């Protein structure tokens with residue numbers, strides 16, 4: 001058995017909530033960053049319990065969180081669920097249960113020294129966060145995205161792989177900026193808006209709307225890939241926990 005180094009002694013023992021594709025990405029980031037000891041996954045699918053995902057056991061379901069925290073002496077957690085609403089709701093639940101929410105920041109991400117960042121944030125490989133950006137809680141800055149200077153990225157938003165935000169862009173809470181999308185400078189993406197893959201956004205985007213294309217135009221798409229309310233998981237999360245407090249950091 002190898003000796004325990006001082007860095008191992010100070011690493012917090014953490015859980016990853018969600019063992020799907022994004023959960024595996026988050027595990028990889030935490031392993032690369034070496035900042036936390038991943039004790040296990042928790043997942044809503046009971047069939048996953050007891051199985052191993054990339055060598056880490058799925059210890060239980062969300063109802064087991066409190067007992068798992070005590071049993072395995074777990075201090076911290078991160079929510080690795082792609083759906084913005086579910087991710088935010090579980091972050092609230094974990095905080096209520098006394099978990100410290102940690103961030104997963106890949107060592108290859110480049111983050112300006114004066115950028116600020118909330119909790120439960122994932123910054124994937126190759127992402128760039130430039131000067132004076134503010135990144136809210138439960139944000140995903142996915143692989144290779146660019147968030148340029150002075151941009152405000154609201155709570156529980158997802159900036160998908162390769163998306164590019166020019167300077168002074170505001171992304172309100174719950175919004176989704178699709179893979180490879182581009183947003184020109186100083187625009188505002190309204191809360192829970194969806195920017196389609198590859199769109200080029202040249203005007204503000206209204207809250208709750210979907211825009212696609214070059215230049216991006218509003219579409220009548222109303223049924224998005226993940227229906228907005230299927231994250232109201234029975235008995236686990238109440239609707240009032242999900243109400244945004246304000247459009248940026250609600």
Ligand SMILES: CC(C)(COP(=O)(O)OP(=O)(O)OC[C@H]1O[C@@H](n2cnc3c(N)ncnc32)[C@H](O)[C@@H]1OP(=O)(O)O)[C@@H](O)C(=O)NCCC(=O)NCCS
Pocket residue numbers: 142160161177178179194195196197198199210211212213219221222223224225
């Ligand atoms: C915009 C989006 C959410 C719409 O999904 P949807 O509601 O399932 O829409 P559909 O696939 O039924 O498409 C509806 C119409 O919009 C068009 N459309 C959909 N996405 C488009 C896009 N990104 N750009 C241009 N047109 C698009 C379709 O061609 C279709 O047009 P039609 O009615 O003329 O045939 C989805 O296509 C998208 O771009 N998602 C982003 C995926 C992503 O970034 N994934 C990364 C995860 S890390």
